[in-house]
Amino acid sequence: MRKETYLKVITLLLFTVSPSFGQENTQLRGIVSAPFLEEASIHIINSTQQTGTVNSDSGSYQILVRENDELLFSSIQYKNVTIRITSEMIKTGVLNIELEEDLNVLAEVNISNITLTGNINTDIAQIPIVRDLPVNFSIGDINNMIFESDINDPQKAPLNLALGQRPGLPGGDVLGIIGLLLSPILPDPKPPEIKLDFNKYKNNSDVIAHLRELFDEKFFTVTLAIKKDFIDDFIYFANDNGLGVILVKSKNQLSLIEFLLEQSKTYNKRKLGLD
Template sequence: MRRNSYLLIFFLLFTNINFSQSVEILGRVISKTDVENIHVINKTAKSFTVTNREGAFRITAKVNDTLQFSSIQQGVKNVIISKDIITSRTMLLQLDEQVNELEEVIVGKVLSGNLISDIKNADDDRPINFYDVGIPGYKGKIATQSERRLSEAGEFKPLMFLGLLTGGLPLNPILNGISGRTKMLKERVELEHRQELLRKIKSDLSDDFFGVNDLEEGLRTDFFYFCAEAPDFKERCSGMSDLEIFEFLKEKLQKYKKNLQLSND
């Protein structure tokens, strides 16, 4: 009897210790909409990951940790880690599509059914565009003003001097290169690209990042500009996944806090 009691106590203690430890959980999100790149945040342990194209993810957690799932399409959902999840080390989560209802908007004229009245109230014919006549048109990203000016300024290349032989020497690239205007426009375009990338990062990751990383609200804008000024900012963030950008921000936050500490000392 005493031996059985010891075994029971040992089992209960072992179980309690086991549940108090963090384990890696393999999870999967299912939804009627896209399940890739959903943010998965352990708000208790302050860790972050994202789902892959199948909705799968891995994250470390323990009992009673709170996982937050968020995306533009699905909204936000919080899940408290249970003992069953820890025991199986797996979880399957259904996310519902977030529907944003808009007020009814009437576009154009309202037709009454009276032919004469409707003809009088009808809009004029819309202008014909390249889609109507089957002419291919440009569908890419519209260049900014600085990008257009840089394109017009041209870029000087030594091969251009061969134009002296044929009388077709392009003057604009040469003059703009000598005056420094081309260099100035390149720097302006580079700055615009960095600002646009920074704006997107702040919009997509700011709330989630500061949800698991502490920084005074008044310092957050300054921190983002600190990141944008880093030489490897575009290399580490342009075209990268949210998880890779998140890791970049974590590295820069450590350096930013060290700089704050040094300036305060």
């Protein structure tokens, strides 16, 4: 009798729980409407599943979603819109969005000293490869960096970390940077290389996955001051402005970090007043 009761309870639980576990992705389609849309790219990011896409020239898009996923529609030119996916949206399979122009957009900023043609193959061929570390970057510069966890002693903490006195630095790999800076005087002068397949990293999702593998979340939220929910959007922004070129041509992480720091300053200035 007791065994039969247990079987009934287990069967009831399976029928109750299985629908939530069996939920599959649904293809959601829609059209983004906005002023001057033909001159802009809208990033449609599934914040829940960490996937994304961009609109076509006509404003149409499609993306895989599940019920209760959050979609972020983001662009520098327009106000951000966040939508939670409902069962009705899943049923219709359609979500049309109208974006408002951001009146606080700053004047155009020159974010790079590299003149880009728009053809990534041509741009890569024209950019010289920097094989040596910058000579004007010293250990003193790193010693002056302030990290959130080092507020009590911001001048000495990075050096202590480099000497192995305290592990667990949030964000960038300071040990790696120190090794790069000391490479001219150490026995092994070869800096760590970022080896990438150019064809693989044409896709924004691959770039996002690679950067999240290189740097932990605190690097973006603390060092770059990017809000957690906008990390993927920032990577999209950086990729639109030459990140792919840096990833393919750069020979060390220092160049990549310097590029991301510059991009984060521009991104945060343009996002000022939106949230």
